[in-house]
Every structure is written in C-alpha cells, then in structure tokens.
Amino acid sequence: MSGRATLDSLARLGFEVAGVREINGALYAVIVVSPETESAMPTRALTSAVPATPAADTFHVYQSFDKSGSGIRATLAAWAATDPAIQVDSIGASIEGRPILAVKVGLAGDDPARPNVLFMATHHAREWVSTAIAMKLIRWLADSAPAALLGARDVWVIPVENPDGYQYTFTTDRFWRKNRRLNGDGTHGVDPNRNYPAFWGVDDLGSSPTPGTDIYRGTSPASEPETQAVMAFHAAHPPVVAVSYHAFSGLVLFPYGYRAGELPPDLPLYQALTGTDLAPAVHDGVPGSTLTYYHPGPGWELYATNGEYTDWAYRVHGTIAFTTELTSGCCVNGLYYGFDFPDDSVLVDQVFRDNLPFALTVIAAAGDLRRAVGASGLAPAPPRFESLWPDAWLGLDAATPRPLSLTLRSGTGGAGVRSAQTDSLRRGTTRTVWRTDLQADTVRALRADGTGIAAELLSFAGAEPLDAGWTGWTRDSAGLTGGFAWSTTRSDTLVSPVVDLRSRTAVWLHLWTHHRGATFTPEQRGVIQFSGDWGVTWSDAAVIAGNGPTWYPQRVELPQAAGRRGARVRFISQHDFQWSIDAVGFATDSPAAFLLLAAPGVAEVSENPVRGDQVVISWPAGTGTTRVAIYGFTGERLHQATVAAPTNEYVWDLTLGGGTRRVVNGAYIVVVEVDGRRYRRRLFVTRPGGPP
Numbered sequence: 001m002s003g004r005a006t007l008d009s010l011a012r013l014g015f016e017v018a019g020v021r022e023i024n025g026a027l028y029a030v031i032v033v034s035p036e037t038e039s040a041m042p043t044r045a046l047t048s049a050v051p052a053t054p055a056a057d058t059f060h061v062y063q064s065f066d067k068s069g070s071g072i073r074a075t076l077a078a079w080a081a082t083d084p085a086i087q088v089d090s091i092g093a094s095i096e097g098r099p100i101l102a103v104k105v106g107l108a109g110d111d112p113a114r115p116n117v118l119f120m121a122t123h124h125a126r127e128w129v130s131t132a133i134a135m136k137l138i139r140w141l142a143d144s145a146p147a148a149l150l151g152a153r154d155v156w157v158i159p160v161e162n163p164d165g166y167q168y169t170f171t172t173d174r175f176w177r178k179n180r181r182l183n184g185d186g187t188h189g190v191d192p193n194r195n196y197p198a199f200w201g202v203d204d205l206g207s208s209p210t211p212g213t214d215i216y217r218g219t220s221p222a223s224e225p226e227t228q229a230v231m232a233f234h235a236a237h238p239p240v241v242a243v244s245y246h247a248f249s250g251l252v253l254f255p256y257g258y259r260a261g262e263l264p265p266d267l268p269l270y271q272a273l274t275g276t277d278l279a280p281a282v283h284d285g286v287p288g289s290t291l292t293y294y295h296p297g298p299g300w301e302l303y304a305t306n307g308e309y310t311d312w313a314y315r316v317h318g319t320i321a322f323t324t325e326l327t328s329g330c331c332v333n334g335l336y337y338g339f340d341f342p343d344d345s346v347l348v349d350q351v352f353r354d355n356l357p358f359a360l361t362v363i364a365a366a367g368d369l370r371r372a373v374g375a376s377g378l379a380p381a382p383p384r385f386e387s388l389w390p391d392a393w394l395g396l397d398a399a400t401p402r403p404l405s406l407t408l409r410s411g412t413g414g415a416g417v418r419s420a421q422t423d424s425l426r427r428g429t430t431r432t433v434w435r436t437d438l439q440a441d442t443v444r445a446l447r448a449d450g451t452g453i454a455a456e457l458l459s460f461a462g463a464e465p466l467d468a469g470w471t472g473w474t475r476d477s478a479g480l481t482g483g484f485a486w487s488t489t490r491s492d493t494l495v496s497p498v499v500d501l502r503s504r505t506a507v508w509l510h511l512w513t514h515h516r517g518a519t520f521t522p523e524q525r526g527v528i529q530f531s532g533d534w535g536v537t538w539s540d541a542a543v544i545a546g547n548g549p550t551w552y553p554q555r556v557e558l559p560q561a562a563g564r565r566g567a568r569v570r571f572i573s574q575h576d577f578q579w580s581i582d583a584v585g586f587a588t589d590s591p592a593a594f595l596l597l598a599a600p601g602v603a604e605v606s607e608n609p610v611r612g613d614q615v616v617i618s619w620p621a622g623t624g625t626t627r628v629a630i631y632g633f634t635g636e637r638l639h640q641a642t643v644a645a646p647t648n649e650y651v652w653d654l655t656l657g658g659g660t661r662r663v664v665n666g667a668y669i670v671v672v673e674v675d676g677r678r679y680r681r682r683l684f685v686t687r688p689g690g691p692p
C-alpha cells in the first residue's frame with residue numbers, strides 16, 4: 001500500500017501508523033497491531049497475505065493436534081512408546097475434552113532434588129511456530145542434551161496449552177487466538193493468557209471484559225480448564241524457571257506486564273539471563289528479519305497485559321518466567337510474516353536453533369540462580385539500588401536483614417533520614433524492593449541503615465534551571481518530580497556536561513526514562529553512549545526501546561567509567577524516538593561512597609579545566625563558616641561566597657561578583673578558608689565558545 005490517502009484511511013480505521021518503509025521502490029506502511037486493534041480490524045487481509053481459512057490439515061511442518069499418525073498427540077504417543085527419555089502425561093482436559101499434555105524429558109519421575117524447568121507453547125491458537133519449536137525442543141533434549149544436565153533437572157514441555165483453539169485453526173479459522181469456550185452472548189473464546197489469577201482484570205487495557213474481543217479475560221480468574229491445568233501443574237511441580245513461547249515480535253519479555261513502569265525485584269537476574277540489546281541472549285537468524293536479535297525487556301514494553309502467565313507464575317510461585325515472542329521474520333511483500341510463519345522446515349529449524357541457546361541457559365541456571373547473576377558480568381550480586389532518587393529502589397535478599405531507614409545527603413551536604421516501606425507489589429521469592437518518597441532537589445548519597453549498603457549519586461540532577469552544561473533536546477515541564485525533564489520528539493542528541501570520576505569505582509549511570517515507541521518498529525530507539533575522554537570518543541552503553549508510557553528507572557552498568565576524569569554521556573534519539581529523561585547522573589555503589597570529594601588537607605574541584613558552566617569546589621569539612629574566594633591571576637578578587645557548616649561544597653557558576661556575567665577563559669585561583677585553615681587551588685576555565 002502506498003500514498004498519503006492510504007495512510008489517512010489506515011488512521012481512520014484506528015491503526016497507529018508507526019512508520020513508512022520503502023522496499024524495492026514501493027512504500028509500505030508499518031502499522032502497530034495490538035490484540036485490541038486487531039480484534040477490531042475489518043479484514044484479516046492486512047495482517048496476512050494468505051486466506052483466513054486453510055484448505056486442509058496438510059502442512060509440511062505444522063501438524064494439528066488431532067491428526068492421526070502425524071498430529072501432536074499421535075507423535076508424542078509414538079515418541080513415548082519408543083524412547084524412555086520421553087514421558088507424556090495429561091495435566092488436565094480442555095473444554096472440548098482434549099488432553100493438555102505435559103512431556104517430561106530425561107529421567108523418569110519427579111525428584112524434588114532436581115529443579116523443575118518448564119517450556120510452554122501455544123496459549124494462543126494461531127501461533128503455530130511456537131508449538132513447532134516446542135516439539136523440536138523435546139526431540140533435541142531427548143536426543144542431544146548432555147546427560148549431566150538432563151540428569152540434574154526435571155525438564156517439562158507443554159507443547160499445546162490450548163488444544164481446542166489450536167485444532168480450530170487447522171479446521172476452520174487459521175487466525176483464531178482464544179480457547180473454544182462458548183460465552184454467554186453466543187461468541188466463543190476466552191484468552192488463555194489473560195485468565196490467570198494475578199492482576200486479573202485490574203484494568204480494561206491489558207484485558208477485556210467483552211466476550212467477543214480477542215483479549216477477553218473470562219468471567220472470573222482461572223475460569224478456564226486450560227488455566228486450571230497449568231495451575232495444578234505448578235502446584236505439583238513448581239518451576240524454578242519457565243519459558244512461554246508465543247509469536248510474534250522477536251522479544252524476550254519478563255514480569256511485570258500488568259502496569260507500565262513496574263519492574264520485578266529480581267530484575268538483575270532477569271537481565272543476566274536475557275542479556276541486553278547490546279549483548280542479547282537470543283539472536284535472530286531468520287533472513288530479512290527486522291532485528292538481528294530478540295529485544296529483552298519487561299512485558300509492558302510490548303503492551304499492557306493482565307491475568308497473564310509470567311506475572312502469575314512469578315508472583316505466586318517465584319518462577320523466573322519469560323515470554324519469548326518468536327521472530328517477526330520477513331518477507332511477504334517486504335513485510336514480516338506475523339502469525340503466518342512459513343511452513344518451511346529450514347526456516348522453522350532456524351527459529352529453533354536461534355532459541356535453543358537461551359533454553360539451555362535457563363535449564364542450567366535453574367540449578368543456581370544466584371550464580372547466574374554473578375557469572376553474567378552484567379550485574380553485581382544483590383543487594384543493590386535500582387534507583388536512588390526520587391524513589392529509592394533497593395533490592396535485598398530475603399535473608400538480608402531489612403534496613404529500617406535510608407539516610408540521604410543532599411547536594412549541599414545536608415543529611416536527612418527517610419523511612420522506607422516495603423512495597424507489596426514487588427514480591428519475589430528472593431528479594432524485596434524498598435521504596436521511599438525522598439524529596440530533595442539533588443541527592444548525592446544514600447545509605448540503608450543496618451545493611452552496610454551505600455550508594456551515591458555523584459553528578460547532575462536533571463534539567464532544572466541550575467543544571468548547566470547540557471546541550472541538545474529541550475526542557476520539558478512534565479518532569480519526573482514536577483520540575484523539568486530533558487525531552488525530544490525527533491532524532492536529536494542530548495550531551496551531558498563533563499564529570500570527574502577520579503577515585504570513583506563501581507560506577508553506574510542513574511536515570512529515569514519515559515518514551516513512546518513500539519517493539520514493532522525497532523529502528524525507533526534511544527541509544528545511550530559514554531565517553532571517558534571529555535567527548536572525544538564514544539561507545540554504546542545501553543539501548544532504550546519499545547513503549548515506556550510512564551517514568552521508570554534504568555540502571556546502566558558503566559565499569560569503564562571508573563576513575564575517568566572526563567566522563568560524560570549522551571542520549572541519541574533515532575528515527576524520531578520520542579524520549580524524555582530525568583534524575584540522570586553517575587552513581588556508585590563503591591565502599592568509598594559517602595567519602596568527601598576532597599582528600600584530607602586538599603581543596604578539590606569537580607572539573608579542571610572547566611569546560612561546562614559550573615564547577616563544584618569542595619574541602620575537608622570544618623565546624624565554622626567557610627569563605628570561598630576566586631582570584632584572577634593578577635590578584636584581583638573576582639567572586640566570593642560564604643558557606644555554613646557542615647556543608648563543605650560550593651557550586652560556582654563562573655559568574656563575576658554575584659552578577660550574571662561569566663569569567664573569560666583563563667587561569668584562576670580558588671582560596672578556601674575554614675577554621676583558620678586555608679586551601680588554594682589553581683583552576684583553568686576553557687569553555688568552548690567562551691562566555692555567553
């Protein structure tokens with residue numbers, strides 16, 4: 001399709017046109033199809049190039065549930081009859097009476113000493129490639145998995161969670177999604193992945209109360225026998241790790257999905273297993289796919305879902321649960337395959353091989369989740385702060401004594417104490433996140449009493465009028481804390497001022513982010529880069545992608561920033577990614593946090609030479625009032641200020657006297673006097689472009 005008229009007509013139909021792509025000279029609209037919009041689509045021709053109803057159950061790779069000889073049920077029975085490593089059990093029955101089959105691969109029986117790992121497919125009937133992958137996984141594990149690995153785990157595979165709907169897609173409607181419940185209004189189907197009893201129906205965005213829609217959640221939590229079967233399985237064999245395969249998008253999602261901004265207390269563990277956009281766990285080898293990897297992130301980066309499997313498994317059983325949205329693939333007329341992944345054994349095998357390493361990773365990790373975090377190199381072992389300000393999110397082992405309060409030191413040196421509260425919505429099996437309501441213009445340091453954990457926000461705050469030295473983007477009054485945020489609506493780059501991180505170790509980048517995007521348009525994204533040499537050279541530190549409709553904290557590990565004098569970051573919006581950031585700065589967990597900026601007996605400056613619009617002068621704390629003076633090299637006093645104890649920092653904005661005019665580039669002398677001691681420091685100002 002092409003042309004402005006077509007785009008307008010798509011918009012009138014309620015589609016969000018996420019972009020336009022030119023392929024072989026023709027323009028194609030890229031539309032974002034959520035289940036809500038899809039259920040309202042007047043025709044399915046827009047998502048697929050094939051008819052809605054297949055002719056017969058005669059596919060090459062894809063097999064229906066019931067087909068004699070080669071169907072899923074018959075195939076599993078045949079495998080179990082000939083291979084002692086494959087045991088098939090029914091964990092319940094569907095509405096139409098089909099068995100919900102769970103396959104145990106490896107040693108017979110369920111030994112409590114062996115951690116359970118679960119793989120599941122086809123909650124959604126039309127997502128055939130997910131069942132094909134699950135069947136290949138059963139076969140591969142039985143034939144090729146290392147005996148030492150299988151012998152130490154109880155690995156289960158449920159290849160068809162929704163057998164009635166799956167069968168219906170072969171006989172009647174290729175794009176049927178739900179189960180085959182006859183609803184009271186004459187429509188059919190409950191969405192099995194909106195029926196779980198966690199956050200069930202908390203809003204009508206992540207599921208629907210309307211029976212005819214594709215995301216109908218059912219009349220009550222766990223109303224469906226398919227849901228009850230999975231719940232009974234978890235009660236009998238609680239999985240340590242689980243992967244639920246869906247199609248399509250090329251994502252590895254983890255809790256939570258029910259509300260934007262919610263992150264799991266086990267975030268470091270989830271991230272250690274999924275990797276990041278820069279070092280992803282799953283590569284996409286399908287030719288022409290829109291991305292070369294599966295983007296990892298919380299479920300709401302795709303769209304909100306409630307009553308969904310991974311939220312439920314994590315919240316109720318502490319299962320480290322993932323939703324893998326298999327590849328979007330390409331190409332039907334230059335667009336992705338979508339739900340209609342080709343009946344092509346080479347392509348399906350590629351999807352399987354792309355996903356096998358992650359499957360093996362989670363099987364191995366189920367033996368020792370803590371080691372999985374430590375070995376990844378992506379995240380330090382907990383406890384750690386996910387955010388310092390304006391909320392402090394502190395992850396702790398369940399076994400770690402909980403702190404009673406958090407102490408903070410503000411940018412002007414004052415100390416304050418805020419009580420912390422357990423947030424009951426963040427409840428994993430191993431960690432608890434603490435949340436406070438710290439209110440301060442700038443927060444420099446936090447300590448959790450009673451645990452010895454310390455962290456410090458070392459630099460910038462975020463877009464407030466006093467924050468100097470930033471370039472690019474605009475100040476947006478819709479800030480995280482009611483103040484300002486840095487914001488852009490187009491391809492543009494925000495560059496931070498330089499920060500001196502000498503003597504700082506265990507450095508990470510602290511920020512809160514808010515963005516509009518879609519995982520269906522992966523070229524729209526934000527890239528965070530770091531420079532340790534004042535901005536001469538840059539390297540990628542993180543990627544922000546998908547939909548972030550509310551503020552949430554992002555912790556970016558920056559081991560390469562430790563000890564660097566010329567540290568700065570920049571934020572690059574690509575393809576008009578709409579992006580805002582706030583509460584941004586370098587932070588550290590190092591034991592040196594809370595040390596004064598100045599070493600004993602020395603006055604210290606935050607940056608020398610000064611390239612930004614301000615410099616922080618600090619000195620060994622005294623008991624009396626401190627006098628700070630700035631002299632020119634010919635001896636004239638240009639600026640002075642007094643600072644009350646116990647504050648031992650002064651922010652000089654390079655102005656003369658108390659006016660607004662800034663000093664010219666050149667050499668200056670800083671003199672600090674406190675308690676009869678005098679500190680002197682030479683300072684060079686080399687601001688690009690000189691004074692305004």
Ligand SMILES: [Zn+2]
Nearest residue numbers: 124127246247
């Ligand atoms: Zn699905």
